Amino acid sequence: MDEPIIEALEPPKPAPTGLNIVVCIKQVPDSAQIRVHPVTNTIMRQGVPTIINPYDLFALEEALRLRDEYGGQVTVLSMGPPMAEDALRRALGLGADKAVLITDRRFAGSDTLATSFALTAALTTLAEERPIDIVFTGKQTIDGDTAQVGPGIARRMGLNQLTYVSAIDSLDLAAQGIVVRRRSEGGVQVLRSKLPCLITMLEDTNTIRRGTVQDLLRAARADVTVWSAEQAGVEDPMKCGLRGSPTVVKRVFAPSPRAEKAEMVTVEGKTPAQIGDALIDLLFARDPKLEAVVTAAAR
Amino acid sequence: MTDHFDAIVVGAGPSGNAAAYVMAKAGLSVLQIDRGEYPGSKNVQGAILYSDALERIIPDFRDSAPLERHVVEQRFWMLSEKSHTGAQYRSDDFNEEKPNRYTILRAQFDKWFSKQVRAAGAILITETTVKDLVKNDAGKVIGVLTDREGGPIFADVVVLAEGVNGVVGQRAGLRPEIKPNHVALAVKETHFLPEETIRERFNLAGEEDGVVIEVIGSVSSGMVGTGFLYTNKESISIGVGCILSDFAQTRVPPYELLDRFKRHPSVAPLLKGAEMKEYVAHLIPEGGYDAIPTLTGDGWLIVGDAGQFVNAVHREGSNLAMTSGRLAAESLIQLKAEGKPVTNENLKLYRDKLADSFVMKDLKKYRKVPHLLERNRQLLTTYPSALNRAFQSFLRVDGVDKRTKEAEALRDLKKARGGWLRMASDLFKVARAWR
Numbered sequence: 130m131d132e133p134i135i136e137a138l139e140p141p142k143p144a145p146t147g148l149n150i151v152v153c154i155k156q157v158p159d160s161a162q163i164r165v166h167p168v169t170n171t172i173m174r175q176g177v178p179t180i181i182n183p184y185d186l187f188a189l190e191e192a193l194r195l196r197d198e199y200g201g202q203v204t205v206l207s208m209g210p211p212m213a214e215d216a217l218r219r220a221l222g223l224g225a226d227k228a229v230l231i232t233d234r235r236f237a238g239s240d241t242l243a244t245s246f247a248l249t250a251a252l253t254t255l256a257e258e259r260p261i262d263i264v265f266t267g268k269q270t271i272d273g274d275t276a277q278v279g280p281g282i283a284r285r286m287g288l289n290q291l292t293y294v295s296a297i298d299s300l301d302l303a304a305q306g307i308v309v310r311r312r313s314e315g316g317v318q319v320l321r322s323k324l325p326c327l328i329t330m331l332e333d334t335n336t337i338r339r340g341t342v343q344d345l346l347r348a349a350r351a352d353v354t355v356w357s358a359e360q361a362g363v364e365d366p367m368k369c370g371l372r373g374s375p376t377v378v379k380r381v382f383a384p385s386p387r388a389e390k391a392e393m394v395t396v397e398g399k400t401p402a403q404i405g406d407a408l409i410d411l412l413f414a415r416d417p418k419l420e421a422v423v424t425a426a427a428r
Numbered sequence: 429m430t431d432h433f434d435a436i437v438v439g440a441g442p443s444g445n446a447a448a449y450v451m452a453k454a455g456l457s458v459l460q461i462d463r464g465e466y467p468g469s470k471n472v473q474g475a476i477l478y479s480d481a482l483e484r485i486i487p488d489f490r491d492s493a494p495l496e497r498h499v500v501e502q503r504f505w506m507l508s509e510k511s512h513t514g515a516q517y518r519s520d521d522f523n524e525e526k527p528n529r530y531t532i533l534r535a536q537f538d539k540w541f542s543k544q545v546r547a548a549g550a551i552l553i554t555e556t557t558v559k560d561l562v563k564n565d566a567g568k569v570i571g572v573l574t575d576r577e578g579g580p581i582f583a584d585v586v587v588l589a590e591g592v593n594g595v596v597g598q599r600a601g602l603r604p605e606i607k608p609n610h611v612a613l614a615v616k617e618t619h620f621l622p623e624e625t626i627r628e629r630f631n632l633a634g635e636e637d638g639v640v641i642e643v644i645g646s647v648s649s650g651m652v653g654t655g656f657l658y659t660n661k662e663s664i665s666i667g668v669g670c671i672l673s674d675f676a677q678t679r680v681p682p683y684e685l686l687d688r689f690k691r692h693p694s695v696a697p698l699l700k701g702a703e704m705k706e707y708v709a710h711l712i713p714e715g716g717y718d719a720i721p722t723l724t725g726d727g728w729l730i731v732g733d734a735g736q737f738v739n740a741v742h743r744e745g746s747n748l749a750m751t752s753g754r755l756a757a758e759s760l761i762q763l764k765a766e767g768k769p770v771t772n773e774n775l776k777l778y779r780d781k782l783a784d785s786f787v788m789k790d791l792k793k794y795r796k797v798p799h800l801l802e803r804n805r806q807l808l809t810t811y812p813s814a815l816n817r818a819f820q821s822f823l824r825v826d827g828v829d830k831r832t833k834e835a836e837a838l839r840d841l842k843k844a845r846g847g848w849l850r851m852a853s854d855l856f857k858v859a860r861a862w863r
Contacts, residue, residue, distance in 0.1 A: 164705060178466055222553070342578030345553040346431055346459075 145259055147201025148302070150192045152225070152265040153248055153282070154185040154207050156216035157272045165383065181216045184267030186223075186337040188330040191297065192265045193224045193338065199302055201262075202226040204255065208236055208247050214353050221348035222340045228351065229255065233358040238371030241273065245281025246368045247361065252286060254362035263307075264327040268293060276329070283327035291322055292329045300324075433459045435760060436572055436583040437550075438558045438596055440467035442746045443732025444589030445541045446485050446753030452550035454761045459581060460550050461574065463557040468538025471591075472710035473746060474616065474656055474665060476640065477530045477537065481747035485754050486544060490526065494536040496660040497638025498527030501630075505694070506812035507645035507655070512694045513815050523637070531638050531658045531665070533618075561586060561600040561728065568771070569727030572596075585727055585760055585770040589753060592711045592733040602728060603721035608676060609802065610715025610736070612653060614669025615682040617690075619702035623662050629698055630659055642743060645812030647689050649680055652801045652808065655689050656743070657698065664702060666690060669712055671802070682709065714740040717795040723782070724775035731756045737787055741794045748787045755781040796861040804857060806845060811854075814841045 159178045166173050181189075192203045204227040205220040207213050217228035231251045239247065252264060264286070269276035276292075283290035291309050298308040298319065305324040310317050312331055340348070358369055367373060396411055398404035413420035437448045440462035448460045464470040476499070482489050501518035522528065546552055562571040562580045571582035588597045592611060597603040623635050630639040638659040647655035653670025668686050675682060690699060713719065713736040720736045723729060731737075732749035739748060759778035760770065768774045782788050801807060818837040845851050 178469070339576060342431075342553075342556075342574055342576050342581060344578075345556065345576070346551065346581075349551040349553060 145201070148195055148199050148262045149201055149204075149259050150196060150263045150265060151204045151206050151252060151255060151261050152185070152189045152192045152220075153278070154189065154205050154216060154220055154267075155182045155270050155272075156180070156207065156209050156213040157182045157270055160271050171381070179212070179215065181219060182267055182270045182272075184269060184271070184330070184332055186267075187332055187334050188265035188267050188328070189220060189223060189225065190335045190337045191294075191328070191330050192263070194335070195263070195297070195300065196226075199300065204229060206231070206248065206251055206255070208232070208239070208244060208251070211355075214355070217353050218348050218351070221351050221353075222345045223337060224340050224344050227354070229354040229356060231356045231358070231361040233361075233369070235358050235363075235366050235369045238374060239369065240374035240376035241275050241277035241281060242375060243369055243371075243373035245278045245285060246373060247358070247363060248278065249282050249285040250358075250363045251356065251361040252282065254356075254360075260325070262305075262324045264288065264325070266327070266329045268329050268331055279327060279329040286327070289322040289326040290329075291320055291326055293331050294328050295331045295334050297328075431459075431581050433457045433551075433581070433583040434764060435459070435585050435587055436461065436581060437587040437589055438572065439589035439591055439594065439732070439734075440464070440538065440542050440545075440552065440554075441471050441589060441591055441732060441749065442538075442541070443734075443737075443749035443753035444587065445538070445545050446481075446750040447587050447589060447731055447757045448550045448552075448753075449485060449541075449545045449548050450754050450757035451760060452545065452548040454757075455549075456761065456764060458550035459583065460545065460552045461556050461558055461572070462552065462554045465555055466539065467542035467552060467554060468535060471534050471538050472614075472616070472708045473532075473534045474658055474667065474743070475532050475534050475537070475746070476658065476743070477532045478744065478747035479526065479528050479530065481750040481754075483526075485750060493540050494532065496531040496533060497632075497636055498522065499529040499531065499640050500632070500637045501639045503639065503641040505641060505643040505645070506815055507643055507647045507692065507694070508813045508816040509646055510693055511816040511820065512643075512645070512692075513812070513819050523633075529640075531640070531660050533660060533663075558590075558596050559599075561596060561602075563600075563727075567726060569600075569725065584764075585729065587753075587756055587760075588728060588730045588734050589732050589749075590734050592713045594734045597721075597728075597730060597734060602725060603730065603734070606711075606713070607715065607719070608673035609671055610713065610719040610798075611672050612669040612712040612714045612740070613672045613675055613682055613709065614667055614712055615686050615707070615709045616665055616667030617686065617704050617708075618660075618706040619664045619666065619699055620662060620705050621664055621699075621702045625701070626659050626662070626664065632659070635661060643689075644808055645816075646809075647685075647692075648808060649678070649685060649688070650805060650809050651675065651678060651680070652798075652805070654743075657695065663705060664699065666695070666699065671714065672711070683707075712740075712745065713738050714798060716740065716798045717788075717791040718798075720791070724778060725772045727770055729756055729775055729778055737791070739790050739794065741797055742790070744790075748790075751785060751787050752782060755785060755787075793863075794861070800857055800861040804854065807854065807858070810844045814844045 156179050159180045162177055164173045196203050203225045205217055205225045206229045207217055208231045211232050214230055217230055221228050266279035280290050293312045294309045295312050296310040300307045308321050311320055396407035398407050434456040435451055435458050437444045437460040448458050452458045500522040503514055503516040505512040505514045557575045558572045559575050560573045561569045564570050569586050571580045573580050590596050598605050641657040643655035648670050651670035651674035655668040658665040668689050713733050715736050723735055731752040737748035737752050738745040756778050763774055821833050821837055
């Protein structure tokens, strides 16, 4: 029975304390500086500066605040081309502790389904190292605008999803519980959830900090972990990239301005009701069909 | 933890990148600090890249740098209200394997240059403004303070590559505030045009060939200034710049000057149908040799626009910037190798290298030109107009005999300038300034 003795001789590893948070970020073209090619109508990406999806910065700041209060670490995770490393490095400069980029030709052409699948694989691989307490994402990206990737990850990882969160009211590390405010139609919901969970942060809920000189120097020197699909733990490449994306972009076009010109009409009346009646009479006189439709619907 | 570097370079323009690249390549630890969102986001130029200066830093830059067109033709225009008299030089010799001049778009070029700097081993931090220099008790510069928390960052030397209006050197009392008559204010627009259209309008053989037009005369509306028009791959850069004190005096808004230039009958057809993509403004140091500030001190030195290294006559600046950056770097590398401290005395090495280079030699050659133009506005107004009138009369066939025409042209010129003596004096002054 030698084994227990050998184990005892190894220095005890200090158990990690605090929260393990992963923030998913995306590098997007700076929409303020995007230009459309006058001839081909396609977006000219060449030379357009890239930024971290602005919504993700609210998620990152919220994650950093939780880390500062409860301890632990914040990892930023992104799927994208090799140049997305810039966005991760910038996140490190804002105070994140670790950065992981999953990049692979097989990820090219991913829609939201394939993206959430790939990110889930990477998150699962990260969780093997140390269980994740909270996954943060922004509300949505400014280039896709779907708000589907966060919920997609939550579903695949089996996490409670707290979307459109405007504030984190409290967090109890020992009891593994969290209370957040969520914007919903017609009001604010106060939700209690178990950890681990996934939170998508609303905009304007906080202000991203300015990293210190040391943060920036650390970010400039840091190694960003780069994983291929395989290293990220993707088991089924058919679920990746174009092949794993049921969404197909059929056509991109710039809407042409409407041909008919707007016209200003003037009616007179003493009371708002009189003005309203006069206006309706005028419109019906111009367009009898409209009158028929409206009166039929009113009956 | 305090960080200590061999050198801190303030600014990521041509001079700062050149200095940082050369030092990092030689194994020095270099920190470069830029206030822009990304390196070069605040940088503005016409822009022409002069290959030679960059070649001496990155010999194979053509393999990866984003270049627009190489210049095969240069036009010089003397503008009057409705006309221009021009000279142009075009040569197939410029279609060489390693062309001498290129048009570039600075936003892209600077990003590329910065990438090379980082690949060489320098550390870059952006969105960070250097607020002040840190000095020790003896007054030697030993580091910088930024607008971020985390205290000062230390280095053996601070290279001030902060551009024409950099305030670090000014605030630290190392260089005087720039004078309004020592800088030009230039405004520039970039207009999109399809590649084939540019090729046709400028009579170019390929999408790599480009034309440069430099303009004097009515373009500056009596102020000391010039205009330009450069062809890029899919766009045209057009701009005009005049001495800042002239703008202040005439109260002409710079954009109005540019609009007038764009509407000029010689220019408008070149821009027809183009879509404006970008509007920028920038200061250009044009005070020449006499405006150069003190360039070195204990623990610091100045490179690029901050040192007024612009040859306004030949429209050269970025090459002087890169060369001064390179010479500064080479001097600092040598000092480090010899184990010598970066004192003002030891930085004589840099001052000597500069004096020996075309940078100082050219600035010295044209030393009198800024003063000459400031005091002799007629050179940019009277003469171009008279020249245009003379050419028109020469070419117009209207029954007047040639001898009368010639006599009229001469009388016109004499009247415009107010006598032969004044003209002779102008000629003498120009010749003396040019020498």
